[in-house]
Amino acid sequence: MKRRIGEIAVWRVREFTVNHFELRDGVLHCEDVPLPLIAREVGTPVYVYSTAAMQRHARVFKSALASLRDPLVAFAVKANPNVAVLATLAAEGFGADVVSGGEYRRARAAGIPADQIVFSGVGKTADEMELALEGGLFQFNVESLAEAEMLSHVAVSMGRVAPISFRINPDVAAGSHAKISTGGAQDKFGINAADLIRAFEMARELPGLEAKGIAVHIGSQLTRLEPLEAAFTKLGELIVELRAAGHSITVADLGGGLGVPYDPAAPLPPSPADYAALVDRIAAGWGLRLVFEPGRLIVGNAGVLLTRVIRLKEGPKCPFVIVDAGMNDLMRPSLYDAWHGIEAVAPRGDNIVADIVGPVCESGDTFARARVISQVEPGDLMVIRTAGAYAATMGSTYNSRPLAAEVLVNGSEWAVVRERQDVEALIAGDIVPPWLPTGGRADGASRRGGT
Ligand code: LLP
Numbered sequence: 001m002k003r004r005i006g007e008i009a010v011w012r013v014r015e016f017t018v019n020h021f022e023l024r025d026g027v028l029h030c031e032d033v034p035l036p037l038i039a040r041e042v043g044t045p046v047y048v049y050s051t052a053a054m055q056r057h058a059r060v061f062k063s064a065l066a067s068l069r070d071p072l073v074a075f076a077v078k079a080n081p082n083v084a085v086l087a088t089l090a091a092e093g094f095g096a097d098v099v100s101g102g103e104y105r106r107a108r109a110a111g112i113p114a115d116q117i118v119f120s121g122v123g124k125t126a127d128e129m130e131l132a133l134e135g136g137l138f139q140f141n142v143e144s145l146a147e148a149e150m151l152s153h154v155a156v157s158m159g160r161v162a163p164i165s166f167r168i169n170p171d172v173a174a175g176s177h178a179k180i181s182t183g184g185a186q187d188k189f190g191i192n193a194a195d196l197i198r199a200f201e202m203a204r205e206l207p208g209l210e211a212k213g214i215a216v217h218i219g220s221q222l223t224r225l226e227p228l229e230a231a232f233t234k235l236g237e238l239i240v241e242l243r244a245a246g247h248s249i250t251v252a253d254l255g256g257g258l259g260v261p262y263d264p265a266a267p268l269p270p271s272p273a274d275y276a277a278l279v280d281r282i283a284a285g286w287g288l289r290l291v292f293e294p295g296r297l298i299v300g301n302a303g304v305l306l307t308r309v310i311r312l313k314e315g316p317k318c319p320f321v322i323v324d325a326g327m328n329d330l331m332r333p334s335l336y337d338a339w340h341g342i343e344a345v346a347p348r349g350d351n352i353v354a355d356i357v358g359p360v361c362e363s364g365d366t367f368a369r370a371r372v373i374s375q376v377e378p379g380d381l382m383v384i385r386t387a388g389a390y391a392a393t394m395g396s397t398y399n400s401r402p403l404a405a406e407v408l409v410n411g412s413e414w415a416v417v418r419e420r421q422d423v424e425a426l427i428a429g430d431i432v433p434p435w436l437p438t439g440g441r442a443d444g445a446s447r448r449g450g451t
Contacts, residue, residue, distance in 0.1 A: 020050035021304055021383070028345040028383060032412040035306055035345050039381050042405050042416055044308040045325035047392045049080075049417075051088055051410040053302035054388075058092040061294055064276035068290055072138065074118045076256050076295030077103040079389040084408045084417035085299060086110030095138065097256070097293040101128040108135060118253065118291060120167070120217070122147075122188050129154040129162070138291075139163040141215045141253060143190055145199055148209060155208030162208055165253055166191055166199050167215040170234040174219030174227045174257070177336050183218025183231060190216070196238055200247045211247065213288060214238060217255025220296060223269045225278050228257065232282045239286055252283060253291035260300040262386050263339045272297070296389040303388025305330050305404070306345070309380045310359065318353045321376055326358030327365040328398040330384060330391050334364035341385035342367060347374035356382075360399050392418070402426055 020031050028035050030048050038048055058073075065071050074095040077086065081103060086096065087110040095116025096107035107117055114136030119128075122143045129151050132140070142148050142164045155162040169190030174181040182189045191199055196214070203211040218231045235252060242249060259269035283290060307325035314320075332338035342356050352375050358365040367384060376382065395403050402421035407414055432438050 020053040020056075020302070021385070023347075026346055028343070030304070030409040030414075033409050033414050035304075035383065036381060038407050038409075038414060039306055039308065039345075042407060043420060044306055044381070045323075045329050045404045046306050046420070047303055047387060047404055047406040048306050048383075049082075049085060049299070049303045049388055049406065049408050051408060054085065054088050054299055055092060057298045057302065058089055058094060061272045061292075061297060062093070064272040065279070065290075065292070067276075067280060068284065070289060072116060072118075072289065072291045074116065074138075074291060074293050075298060076293045077107055078393065079295030080299045080303070080391075081106050081393050082406055082408075082417055083110045084406075084415070086112060088408070089298065094298075097295075101125075101131045104128070104132055104135070104137075118293065120215075120293070124151075126150060126154050130158065133158055133160045133162060137163070139165050139212055139251065139253075141165050141167045142199075143167050145191065145195070145202060148199065148203055148206065152206035152208045160208065161210050163210050163212050164203065165213040165215045165251055166196060166203075166211070167217070167253075168193050168196060168235070168238065170216055170218065170231040172218055172227050172230045172234070174222055175224055176219045176221050176257075176259075179336055180221060181219035183216070183227070193234065193238060197241065197245050197247075200242060200245070204247075211249070213249040213251030213253065214242070215253035215255065215291070217253075217293065218257060220257050221259040221269075222257045223259045223267070225270045225274060228254075228275070229278055229282065232278070236282060236286065239288070250288060251291060252286055252288045253293065254279065254283065256293040256295050256297070258294060258297045260296055260386065260389075262300075262341065264341070266339075298389075300386050300389035303391065304383040304385050305387040305391060306381060306383055309376050309378050309382060311378045312354075312376070315355055318355060318370060321354045321356045321373070321382075323356060323358060323367070323382060325367075325384065325404070326360035326399065326401060327362065328360060328396045328401050329358070329404050330367070330387060331394045331396070332390060333367050334362075335394075340367065340387065342371060342373060343383060343385070344374040344376050345381035345383060348376070348380075350375040352376075360401070397421070397426055400426065 074097040076097045096112045097118045098104045099121035117137045120141040167190040171185040203209045307323040310322045327334045356367045405420035406418035408417045
């Protein structure tokens with residue numbers, strides 16, 4: 001049967017994401033829960049995540065890799081570190097890719113086994129190395145020779161051996177936004193491929209290190225496979241070189257980065273099946289245990305930011321719809337010019353063109369310009385879509401706005417998985433020094449510093 005391109009696109013998006021945020025009787029639901037119910041009980045702005053969507057994405061990704069022998073799929077915790085989200089993915093057999101002591105602790109708190117944790121990042125401190133060595137991990141992805149030296153020192157002082165892979169910088173252009181591309185020579189990530197043999201020699205000589213393999217991650221929201229193909233091919237060449245130089249390795253970590261559909265009108269990113277076919281073609285013959293670090297792919301389209309219209313205001317070309325979520329809640333549009341779907345929870349039928357903005361005192365606090373949306377009135381609910389990844393976690397309290405609540409839905413059940421931050425607690429965190437008239441803590445309790 002012939003299908004028009006638009007229909008194929010919708011069908012393919014559906015095949016992967018199977019939309020768990022759908023209109024039922026004219027009202028947007030997350031799974032079986034009407035979003036107005038959550039807004040009424042928890043207030044807005046609130047992030048709402050779908051368990052079924054996360055499970056679906058996790059299973060589609062894992063089954064795409066089914067032909068590989070025992071791959072380790074380590075969820076990139078930075079995408080959504082809520083412990084309830086991590087526990088949902090732990091139940092799907094996911095490990096964790098962490099980049100800080102805090103993320104390591106969250107992964108463990110969610111029940112992710114230590115031996116399924118990869119520790120990435122260019123700035124690991126000695127304390128963070130110690131934490132992970134004490135609790136155990138699959139491997140550190142080491143990003144510089146200086147880091148290898150520090151890790152050797154820490155491991156020896158603890159009488160431990162640190163399992164490591166060296167992350168290489170393949171110097172490929174990821175084709176993504178510059179701020180989230182990581183595989184170019186100018187980026188701070190990974191070690192130069194020309195230094196890899198020296199790194200392995202160093203690891204062999206340094207006590208307390210066991211070099212298991214190599215790793216690569218070239219960027220996020222990748223919408224083409226070619227840059228990944230170039231990076232994996234480079235990895236393959238380096239594996240041959242390493243083996244020829246007498247180094248036996250057992251692991252190759254292929255990172256994360258696969259993009260998700262944000263804008264239904266944009267070309268679709270490659271599917272997990274396309275990605276798996278590439279991996280199969282290039283890496284299956286390496287004879288190594290493969291590690292994957294997907295983040296956005298698993299959670300991006302499993303979440304929305306639910307917000308309420310405060311008021312409408314006239315604009316020069318079209319009205320401003322002012323909502324109660326701001327750039328402090330969802331930074332992606334202002335930081336990366338990111339496009340997010342925005343729609344009314346209970347569409348009224350007629351459409352308008354509007355700029356959708358938050359209450360924060362910056363013009364950058366704009367979620368969308370000249371967007372076609374349903375007619376909305378003050379008090380109406382709206383959602384900002386694809387807000388499961390790099391959203392709540394990048395929130396701040398700018399303009400003294402408390403961090404938004406987070407809710408997890410599971411069928412007809414739902415739970416607050418993070419309370420809205422209490423604004424009193426936010427203020428009470430500040431300490432007014434004793435030399436000021438209101439000296440003591442901002443909450444009234446007194447606390448003296450040194451004299
Ligand atoms: N592995 C490493 C070493 C990473 O640095 C990242 C993401 C991932 C895996 C996961 O990548 P993913 O599969 O999610 O693309 N805040 C930005 C994204 C920053 C990504 C940083 N690293 C955004 O909102 O687009």
